[in-house]
Amino acid sequence: MSLAVLAVDDSRTMRDLIRAALTPAGFAVRTAEDGAAALDHLADPRPDVVLTDLNMPRLDGFGLIAELRRREALRGLPILVLTTESAPALKDCARRAGATGWIVKPFEPGQLVAALRRVAC
Amino acid sequence: MAEPLRLSGRLDLAAVDALHRALLAAPPGELRLDLSQVSRIGALALQCLLAAARVEGRRLLLENVPEAVREECRLLGLPPELLMEGAP
Amino acid sequence: MAAPDPMAEMRAAFFVECDEPLEGLQAGLDRLATGEAGAAGVHGLFRAVHSIKGGAGAFGLSGLVAFAHQFEGLLAALRGGQIALSPGLLALLFRAADHLADLVSLSRRGEALPEERTAALLAEMAPLAAAETEPAGPDFAPLPMALDLPPGAAPRRWQITFRPRAALFAHGHEPAALLRALAELGTLEARCCLEDLPPLAELAPEEPHLSWEITLEGPATEAEVAAPFDFVEDLCTLVIRPLAAELPEAQSQAPPPPAPAEVPTLVRVDLDRVERLMNLVGELVINQAMLGQSLARLPLSPHGDTMKGLEEFQRLTRDIQDSVMMIRAQPIRPLFQRMARTLREACAALGKEARLETRGEMTEVDRTVIDRLAEPLTHMVRNALDHGIEPPEDRRAAGKPAQGRITLSAAHRAGRVVIEVSDDGAGIDRAAVLARARAAGLVPPGATPGPAEIERLLFLPGFSTAEALSDLSGRGVGMDVVASAIGSLGGRLSLSSTPGQGTIIRLSLPLTLAVMEGMVVEVAGETLVLPLTQVSESLALAPSDLAELVPGRALVRRQGSLLPLADLGALLGYRAPLAAGGGGVALLTGGEDQPRRALLVDRILDQRQVVIKGLDESFARAPGVAAATILGDGSIALILDPGDLPPAPGPGPAPARPPAEVCPA
Numbered sequence: 001m002s003l004a005v006l007a008v009d010d011s012r013t014m015r016d017l018i019r020a021a022l023t024p025a026g027f028a029v030r031t032a033e034d035g036a037a038a039l040d041h042l043a044d045p046r047p048d049v050v051l052t053d054l055n056m057p058r059l060d061g062f063g064l065i066a067e068l069r070r071r072e073a074l075r076g077l078p079i080l081v082l083t084t085e086s087a088p089a090l091k092d093c094a095r096r097a098g099a100t101g102w103i104v105k106p107f108e109p110g111q112l113v114a115a116l117r118r119v120a121c
Numbered sequence: 122m123a124e125p126l127r128l129s130g131r132l133d134l135a136a137v138d139a140l141h142r143a144l145l146a147a148p149p150g151e152l153r154l155d156l157s158q159v160s161r162i163g164a165l166a167l168q169c170l171l172a173a174a175r176v177e178g179r180r181l182l183l184e185n186v187p188e189a190v191r192e193e194c195r196l197l198g199l200p201p202e203l204l205m206e207g208a209p
Numbered sequence: 210m211a212a213p214d215p216m217a218e219m220r221a222a223f224f225v226e227c228d229e230p231l232e233g234l235q236a237g238l239d240r241l242a243t244g245e246a247g248a249a250g251v252h253g254l255f256r257a258v259h260s261i262k263g264g265a266g267a268f269g270l271s272g273l274v275a276f277a278h279q280f281e282g283l284l285a286a287l288r289g290g291q292i293a294l295s296p297g298l299l300a301l302l303f304r305a306a307d308h309l310a311d312l313v314s315l316s317r318r319g320e321a322l323p324e325e326r327t328a329a330l331l332a333e334m335a336p337l338a339a340a341e342t343e344p345a346g347p348d349f350a351p352l353p354m355a356l357d358l359p360p361g362a363a364p365r366r367w368q369i370t371f372r373p374r375a376a377l378f379a380h381g382h383e384p385a386a387l388l389r390a391l392a393e394l395g396t397l398e399a400r401c402c403l404e405d406l407p408p409l410a411e412l413a414p415e416e417p418h419l420s421w422e423i424t425l426e427g428p429a430t431e432a433e434v435a436a437p438f439d440f441v442e443d444l445c446t447l448v449i450r451p452l453a454a455e456l457p458e459a460q461s462q463a464p465p466p467p468a469p470a471e472v473p474t475l476v477r478v479d480l481d482r483v484e485r486l487m488n489l490v491g492e493l494v495i496n497q498a499m500l501g502q503s504l505a506r507l508p509l510s511p512h513g514d515t516m517k518g519l520e521e522f523q524r525l526t527r528d529i530q531d532s533v534m535m536i537r538a539q540p541i542r543p544l545f546q547r548m549a550r551t552l553r554e555a556c557a558a559l560g561k562e563a564r565l566e567t568r569g570e571m572t573e574v575d576r577t578v579i580d581r582l583a584e585p586l587t588h589m590v591r592n593a594l595d596h597g598i599e600p601p602e603d604r605r606a607a608g609k610p611a612q613g614r615i616t617l618s619a620a621h622r623a624g625r626v627v628i629e630v631s632d633d634g635a636g637i638d639r640a641a642v643l644a645r646a647r648a649a650g651l652v653p654p655g656a657t658p659g660p661a662e663i664e665r666l667l668f669l670p671g672f673s674t675a676e677a678l679s680d681l682s683g684r685g686v687g688m689d690v691v692a693s694a695i696g697s698l699g700g701r702l703s704l705s706s707t708p709g710q711g712t713i714i715r716l717s718l719p720l721t722l723a724v725m726e727g728m729v730v731e732v733a734g735e736t737l738v739l740p741l742t743q744v745s746e747s748l749a750l751a752p753s754d755l756a757e758l759v760p761g762r763a764l765v766r767r768q769g770s771l772l773p774l775a776d777l778g779a780l781l782g783y784r785a786p787l788a789a790g791g792g793g794v795a796l797l798t799g800g801e802d803q804p805r806r807a808l809l810v811d812r813i814l815d816q817r818q819v820v821i822k823g824l825d826e827s828f829a830r831a832p833g834v835a836a837a838t839i840l841g842d843g844s845i846a847l848i849l850d851p852g853d854l855p856p857a858p859g860p861g862p863a864p865a866r867p868p869a870e871v872c873p874a
Contacts, residue, residue, distance in 0.1 A: 012477065013223040017267055020219070048131075049381075055256075069379070075415075076134025078381030084256075084263035095440050100381035102440070106266030118386050134378040134415065141414035164373070164384045168419055172409040193385045196392070198401040198421065 002028045003120050006047035008038040008064060009082070010056040014105075018051065018082075021109035027116065035059025039067065042074065049078045049120040051103075054085065054094070062097050069098035078119035082107065125184060129158035132166035140166055144173040150180065157185035167199055174207035181205050216268075223264045224317040228543075230257035231313065234306050235546040242299055248288065254302075255284040261313065272322045273312050279331050280305045282338030292337050305330055307550050365427065367434050370448040372420035377444035384421070390437035395427015483536055490533045491820040495839045497526045498817075502842055538573035541619045541628075544583060545570045548590050548617060555594045563598050563613035563632075565590075572619035574626050578718055581698055582628075585691040589630045589714055590615060592688065597634030597712055607709065609633065622717075631713040637706040639663045646672060664704050668692040697850070699725060699742055727819040727838070727848065728796070730810040733783035736846040737810070738819055738838055739796065743851050745805075746797040747813060754795070765795050765807040772797065774807045780854060781833070798851040808851060821848060 005027045007018045015031040022029050030047065032038035034056040041047070050068065054061035061081060068074050078100040086104050094102060103115050126147060132140060144152075152173070156162075174181040183201045186194075194200050234257045240246040241254070262277035283305070286292045308330055315322055369391070373384055391397055405418040412418075425434060431449060438447050501519060509515050549565045556563055574582075598604075598613035605611055618629045639660060646652045646666040658666065666672060667688040695702045700718040719725065719742075726741040748754065748765070756764045756771060763774040774795060779786040787793070787809070795807040819838040833854035834847050 011226060011264075013219050013226055013264060013267075016219045016222070020216070073135075075379050076381055084259050091439075096443070098380050100440065105263040118389070119381060119383075133383065137414040141409075141412065144409060161385075163378070164419060165378060165414060165417060168406065168417065169409075169412070169414055171403060172406055172412050175406070176409050196385055196388050196397075196399065198399040 002026050003048045003116070004028045004030065004045055005049050005051055005116065005120075006030050006032065006038060006041050007051045007082075008032045008035060008056070008061075009053040010034050011053070014053065014082075018112070021107070021112050022116070025109075025113040027113075035061065035064030035067070038064055042068075042071075046074070047077070049080065049116055051080050051082050051116070054081060054083045054090075062093065065094065065097040065099050080115065080119065082112075125153035125155040125182075127155045127158060131161045131163070132159060133161070133163040134165060137163070137165045137169060140169050144169060147173075149178055151182060152179060153182045153184055155184050156187065156190060159187060159190055162190050162193055164197060167194065167197065167204065170204055171199070171207060174205060181207070220268050223268060224313065226264065227261055227313050230260050231306075231310050232543055232546065233257045234309070235549070236542075238299075238303055238306055239549070241294065241302070251284060251288040255281060255288055258284060258309065261309070265316070270316050272327065273316050276312055276327055276331065277309060279334050279338055280309060283334045286338055298337070301333060303553060305334065307553075365429065366451070367423075367425040367429070367431075368448075368450040369423040369425060369434065370420065371423060371438075371445060372447075373417050373441075373445045375416050377441050378415065378417070380441070380444060382441050382444065384419075387437050387441065388421075388423070391423065391425060391434070394429040394433060395425050397423060397425050399423045487533055487537070490530055491822075494526055494530055494818070494820055497523060498840070499843055534575065535573065537576050539576050539579060540571045541574050541579060542567075542570040544579050544586065545617050545619075547583065548586060551587050551590055552594060552615060555591050559594060560600070561594060561598055561613065562601055562611055563594055563615055566614060566616045568616065568618035569620045570617075572621060572626065574619070574718070578626070578698060581694070582718070585694040586617075586628075586630070588691050589688075590617075592691075593630060593632040593634065593712070593714075597632040597636070599635050603635075626718045628716040628718065629713055630716075631711060633711040636708040636710055636712055637664055637667070637704075639708070642666055661705075664706055667704065668702065696743075699740055701742065725819055725821055725848070727817065728813065729815040729817065729819075729840070729846065730794070730796070731812050731814055732781070732810045733778040735781075735783055736814065736840060736844065737777070738846050738848045739798070739808075739851060740848070741816060743798050744796050748795045748797065748807075750793055750795050750809075763809075765797075767797065767807075772805055772807045774809055775854065776809045777849075777854075778809070778811075806851070808854075819846075819848070 003026070005018075005022055007015060007022075007029060008031070009015050009018070010033050012033075015033070019029045019031065030041050032041050035052070036058040038050070038052070039059070050064075052061045052064055056064075059067070061083070065079055065081075068077060068079060079098065080101045080103055081094050081099045082103045082105060084105045091102050100119055101115065103112065126143060128140070130136065154170075170181065170183075173179060181204070183205055186201050191201060194204065234254060237246060237250055237254045237257065240250055246253075258277050258281045262274055262281060265273040265277060283292075283302070287294065287298070292298065308326065312322055312327070371384070371387070373382075377384075388397065388399055400422045402420045402422060403418065406412075407418065434449055435447075438445070441447075501523065504515065504519055545565075545567045549567075552563060552565045555561075593615050594613070598615070599607070599609075601611040604613065613632060613634055615630070615632045618631075620627050643652070643658065643663050643666070646663075646669070647654075649672060651666060651669050651672060652658065669689055672687055672689045692702050695716055695718070698718055700716055703715045703717075704712065705715075706712040727738040728741050728744050728747075729736060729738050731737075746767075748767070750765070754766050755774070756766055763776075764771040765774045776786050778784045793809050793811050794813055795809055796813075797805065797807050819840075821836045822838055833849050833851070835850040836848040837845055838848055840846050
């Protein structure tokens with residue numbers, strides 16, 4: 001049974017790269033181009049982990065994390081932030097908003113897979 | 122011997138409520154739990170099992186524990202044997 | 210055929226995505242230069258470079274990553290206040306941004322990167338860049354990497370007490386995952402404490418009552434031991450001994466999360482689809498014209514339903530056409546930004562100072578027009594600097610600021626795009642221009658052209674001669690070449706200059722190259738189209754209008770001057786030259802930027818918008834034939850470029866016959 005990942009990033013290149021990295025490792029990848037679109041993808045089946053960028057139009061990473069954490073049905077859902085930023089203050093913000101972890105771009109496929117397996121398995 | 126209660130999937134935060142109710146509703150005496158379909162077991166689920174094992178007159182039997190689950194239990198200091206005894 | 214390589218596609222998409230941060234970088238630097246940008250502005254610059262670096266790393270473009278990394282460090286130092294903004298630093302930032310754009314461009318084409326120039330810039334940036342930039346490679350949190358035992362390092366023992374709160378689970382964490390991470394640092398043993406565990410019936414299943422006492426043996430430092438708990442600081446109680454039993458510091462208030470930039474909702478569309486849509490709309494226009502013609506032949510009342518329906522249809526078609534034509538339209542800003550760079554480089558080369566100001570940079574123009582405008586605009590900017598802007602000493606002597614100003618502006622006016630290139634330099638030296646024109650034989654001896662006419666001499670073909678050009682414009686480009694490039698776009702060029710104050714060059718361009726206002730004429734039974742912008746007058750010829758100074762070369766009298774009359778029928782090989790005085794219509798073409806001539810046609814049929822269709826390359830190129838169009842009756846008509854027609858009706862080329870098919874524009 002493969003793990004379902006919802007990857008949220010406004011860059012099409014990134015979404016393709018994530019899919020290319022995770023699909024061979026046995027993940028079932030769904031993507032959304034921003035936070036608002038991501039909220040449409042939370043239904044059946046519920047993702048096992050959400051991977052999200054921070055800077056996106058309409059609803060950004062912080063907004064998405066906050067919304068996901070508000071939802072009763074999604075309690076305990078691991079949310080990883082995947083972003084080019086690494087400022088400690090920003091990581092802190094994400095953590096308080098409810099992010100489970102933080103991965104810096106650019107990523108190597110093996111490391112992304114490992115990070116997801118740590119939280120989602 | 123009664124039919125075992127089959128648990129399945131990831132026993133994480135989302136699953137723990139249902140697990141708790143099932144354990145409460147189980148008939149008294151020996152309770153067999155078949156874990157063959159369980160992929161991962163979270164700390165809160167283990168907590169539930171522990172509490173269930175400690176119920177007066179309850180005997181908990183964990184069956185077909187997958188290796189991944191066994192490893193997780195050991196890591197948390199709660200190997201299945203200890204769980205079944207309700208731990209000291 | 211090999212399957213398309215997904216990595217190659219993603220790589221291509223990445224390069225397209227680089228355009229935005231590169232543009233943002235230029236715009237941000239401009240604002241920094243004028244003092245409009247604050248700390249947020251510098252952060253925006255940082256993020257633009259950072260995002261390019263991120264993507265480049267994913268595709269293994271290490272040269273690009275290394276340069277971006279250093280550039281980013283420089284911006285970080287500026288943002289952090291470790292270095293101050295000075296004119297020197299600003300110039301370096303501009304150069305670095307230009308170089309970054311070059312590296313992206315070269316990487317996109319798969320070409321080698323310029324090592325020396327890159328190294329030189331890196332060396333310049335290095336001393337200024339922040340000391341504490343993070344490593345250029347990927348970096349992961351919260352898990353530490355596997356550690357090598359430094360020789361002789363003493364293993365340590367740690368005692369860790371860990372008690373999760375309910376929120377820890379709600380945030381997607383699991384104690385098992387955290388302990389697994391700890392276990393990577395050494396030998397781990399965990400003991401679970403359950404003293405607080407309530408009975409099953411009283412247990413709230415989501416409320417944790419467990420805690421752990423963990424012993425870890427390994428060479429890890431306290432920081433490394435704390436690292437896996439990075440993200441769960443507030444979600445548990447954590448005690449790490451034997452070092453100072455401080456809990457990880459609570460963070461000071463974090464800055465508010467960056468506000469999401471306001472972006473309009475955009476969609477990404479394949480260019481092929483846009484082209485296809487434009488072609489289809491072009492066909493729609495043609496078909497509608499055909500329908501109109503068919504209906505016109507029927508005895509229908511002009512006020513009846515059918516004709517009214519047709520009118521409505523024509524109106525809708527025009528609206529659709531306008532909308533679709535603008536799909537390919539883009540703001541002209543990137544082109545103006547390139548001009549800023551051109552100017553910077555030219556200033557460096559010539560030792561003059563000038564800045565570029567832009568207005569109306571969000572004016573939208575069809576991308577094909579933008580593409581073909583790049584070269585002439587570059588020459589105009591260089592010329593303005595070279596010939597217009599005086600050296601700094603001369604400017605100061607004249608009471609002007611040492612730094613010259615060149616302004617580019619763009620605006621929509623009356624269905625066209627108007628672009629102005631103006632400078633505050635010395636204006637056109639009319640005496641010099643006249644002298645050069647006389648030397649080039651462009652002015653009849655004894656003629657005394659007025660100021661406006663002298664200015665127009667600049668545009669005459671053959672005005673610029675090799676010796677007259679400076680190093681900068683040394684590739685043999687003068688205003689005459691620029692003028693003909695603009696003309697071939699269907700544009701018009703005009704110039705006005707005030708001595709001592711500066712020069713303004715005005716370009717008027719069509720909004721799009723796909724559609725044109727045409728004059729439809731008949732010549733020897735063939736239907737031809739001439740660009741309306743190039744036809745200045747039409748004249749029904751009476752014998753008194755003609756003169757013949759040389760037998761066989763008719764001339765048209767017009768406003769006191771004589772213009773050579775070209776017999777289009779003969780020129781294009783449709784028929785033998787007509788005898789002079791045989792009637793017909795003369796179309797006067799050319800004007801300020803092109804040689805004036807008169808073209809003889811049989812009659813004028815119509816004046817209307819036509820869709821331009823290109824001619825396949827397999828057809829032999831006939832001079833003067835630019836493209837083709839499909840008329841309302843379905844027949845194909847050639848579109849002529851009057852400036853390209855041969856000068857004399859000689860024996861002529863093979864007849865210019867329209868092809869059986871045209872390809873999309």
